[in-house]
Amino acid sequence: MTALTSLISASPDQFDTLNPISPSKIITDGGIKLSETKQLHAALVKTGLAHSRSSQNSLVALYAAASASAADHDSSAMDYALLVFSRSPKPTAFMRNTIVQSLANSNSPASAIRFYCAAHFAAIPPNHHTFPALLKACSRLLALHEGQQMHAHSLKSGLEQTLLVRNALVNLYSTCGYLTDARLLFDEMPERDIVTWNSLIAGYSKHGLSQEALDLFRSLQKAPHPRPDAITAVSALSACANAGALELGEWVHAYAKKHEIDQGITVRTALIDMYARCGAIARAAEIFELTSRRNLVCWTAMITGLAVNGRGPEAVNLFDQMVQFGIRPDGIAFVSVLSACSHAGMVEDGKRLFNDMKTRFGLDPRTEHYGCMVDLLGRAGRLEEALGLIRSSPTGQSEAVLWRTLLGASSARGEVEMAELAMSEIARVEPRHHGDWVLMANVYAKAGRKEEAARVRREMRIKKIGKEPGCSVIEVGGRIYSFTVETE
Template sequence: MLFPLLSVHHNPPTSTTPRPNLNSTRDSQPIFHLLERHKCSFLRDFQQIHAQMIVTGYIHHSPSLAKLIAHSLSGDSTGLAFATMVFNHTKRPNILIWNSIFRGYVNHNLPQKALLGYMEMLQGSAAPPDRFTFPSLLKGCAKSLAFNEGKALHCQIVKLDLDSDIYIATTLITMYAACGDPFSAGVVFENMSQRNQVVWTSMIGGYVKNHYPKEALFLFSEMEEEGQEPDEVTMVSLLSACADLRDVEYGKKLHSRIEESGMKVCVVLGTALIDMYAKCGDFDSARKVFDALPNRNVFAWSAMISGYARNNQSSQALRLFKQMVTQANQKTNEITILAVLSACTQLGDLNLGRWVHAYVVGAQLNYSTSLQNSLIDMYAKCGRIDVAQRIFDGMVERNVVSWNTMISALALHGLGDQALALFALMQVTGFTPDDITFIGVLSACSHAGLIQEGNHHFQNMKIQYGIVPKLEHYGCMVDLLGRAGLLAKAESFIKEMPMKANGAVWGALLSGCRVFNNVEIGERAANHLLELEPENDGVYVILSNIFARQKKWEDVSKLRGLMHERGIQKTPGCSSIVVDGIAHEFLVRDHSHPETENIYLMLDQVTQKLKQVGYVPETSEVLLNVDEDKKEDLVLQHSEKLAISFGLLKTKPSAEILIIKNLRICLDCHSAMKLISKVYQREITVRDRSRFHHFKNGTCSCRDYW
């Protein structure tokens, strides 16, 4: 028991019971001393004090009653229930008591109850609001994004001539910023006669949260002119603005200022620095800040890992994640896991992706819809569309992103019919497709050669759902027609588009021309594409390929000269394979790997076995006018063949092999992979730039349509 009960009667006070002096000073009130000198933490403590107030008459002393309500509201939900009970039994609460209950409701994340209470107070007209009423209510509006209610409160503040109060004005700025209207916040800010550091910080933070980084940095320059020094919170907002703008130079200036001012780089400020440098691509500086942080929390780790993952430095992201959970024994959160899954997806590291999945389950992390969506994407892009489907089927709650991810995954694997069936189920289930959904649907039709279905869905997105097609949708349709060989129709489709075609649209047509060796349309598409993207090496390569197939070596030579003149380098084909958690990358004719000698011996063995079963190298895509033996030698050393040789050399005979290529797989490698899968009895998956190819028993899932 916190303190003994006073020896008093439990009957209501009689006329002989002395009434307390309710007008006496604060220091003379025993209830204040009980509440402030003793740390009440249990409901029984407040009940005892409440009982004493009743029997002594202090229940009628508004400051004491307000103090009791405020203290009980600072506890858990039982304190909230008790405070509400006391308040409901108060016949005529004054503004001090109302303000206490408003503040308590907001602090307990019940802002709507506070706003409803305020309406009740106004209707009763017993207690007019004062300058202490509005800050809590405005905070409640900010928490619940009650924009209209916040504006109504602002009107009442002006009517009561309280808008000059600096505390009220600051919470108005916070409310408007939280509700997505930083410009109204700016009006309040400009009308303030005096501004302290908190006001400047709130306004700068409001701009940053609403994605107006330039305005935030401009306001900071005004803040400096006013002689106000930024604090840690301001610096965090400013660094976030630099991150959004990818302005590393300004970010470095802020970093220098932090160091010069002697401001301690705590974990919050350190995390902001890491995030800024990582988003600006300066990983050396980001890592220096990270390594220098004495006490890293999960947010600091996540910022560094996410930075690596966002910038395609997947190996570094995964290496740091392993250090986080093994050496540092640091718990993860959803942000960390999402970044790590993204890195697994980029590398195609299925085994690590499985380990992360098991870690999530074992650590009992929040198995949210977003996390499950990322797992679907990871498994699909690591070649296991079956596992992705199982996760999707087992989801208790799905959102539109869930459906979009699964539809796109099926499309990427060439399972057009299944993707369209899932799209139909999505609509039956009550989900409304969006523009992203139709990109997946049209892509599924394109990869599967479903021309009629593609046309139907393209028209239907406008008619049934009112979705205006974007360039991405037109690009899918051009790709659909181009893959099917309807090149003239695809070109006409581009001309009839309501907007100017971009590089992706013309690129889709050019790719179709390469497949079907259409020089005339291919040259026109290439010219359009070079006007838009004069440094796009892929345009020169594809057009050279078309000319080479037609044996137009003079035109090939001219294109090569043009590339040399413009300083354009061809992007080399690169294939990667993950073995025992380590990613191995190979380029064309690569001899940089430590086991190069064994890899090429294995490649020779594979080539001999394939030739024994009828393999003849396909050299039509070689862009050099050399003899046939030289062409064969070139295609036999393509990056994916080196990767598959390494995979056969280093994995168990029954293991599946996943190879990721940065470009489209060529005809020869595609034919070779089919034969390797049959000769070596291996399941091989190749993820190239546009889709998946699953090779098994001499066939490919794309049915040679890619």
């Protein structure tokens, strides 16, 4: 039975406990579009059936599906769903949950939270399908405070212990970096599925706790169930890439291959990224060549890998090849190829690609693209040109990162006056970044201006701007160890 058929055949009393139907599921099952839903709605109005609870629940689900359909591009679809909800004399929890789920997956997840608050005041009690969508919206927004409020509300409602809600809570705290809270929830869960494990492993990996991510991956392997899937492998490979742990990455690759979860595009892309960032660029290229169906993310991973391994000309050639294959680059792909140009000193190629962004592909350069170009020009010694680019950028005057890039280039070239100009702009926008002060003191010291260097360091002490300790990471015997250098 299709999702749409089960919805239409449900009795009025069943709607309060019926699962909210995913919009993509309805589209897949029935190919419903906004125009067709409007026709159905009109027919229900004419026949006097539009006010029945079954019709209203069905209409809300169909309008939500139309809103999510990539083919319709009509923002009014959700407005119709909200209109049906607002005009219902007795809106159901199903209607509320369906709208919350659709809004949580939309480009405006905050709308899901606002809508729920309004529906809550309308005395529609939540059920175990309500909070997962709300917590997903909070995770997408990194809205920890609102997520904690939802957590408290789920406790008061007696729904916090359900698997769906617990999974959403683990994901919320992991995404927001509150991994101690996420782990506490994880350890307290009597039942876990693969979503639970993946959420915490991904959280550890995303926030730089690579060893914790890999330890949890090992624990999952030893557990009787569930089995790791492709999403688990991607998170584990990301942890290896972040730590530069090639041996562990090869171990995860071997596991993925043994259990036949290494053929999907996401895992292949993660493998390319891991091998490239661990310095095994030839292995990354081998996997890339063996991947028959490549998407933009896969191409970008390989271009980035070539860039970080000093293969600038190859990265530019691969970028041009990608365009010839009909893959349209996005802003991330341009960051990768411009970074490759910067590290290889390919000024003319960099300028060509930067110009192509807007003239050929209709993309407006963002701060990171200007940063790549400032770095490229600075490394080539064209500091005045880099300064002009900062001043011509839409937000250059207020972007500390661009001035910081110019400061670094000026330091490398021993250009004290340009460094002073960059430092003055940084101090205006972001005055307490310790690295800038240290770099400026070094500029003066290299130029033999010891009094100015001492003055800068004295100002750091007065303003209590501390230098962050350095940290190194090594892999020994299948484990990751970090070493930190303490500073005064």
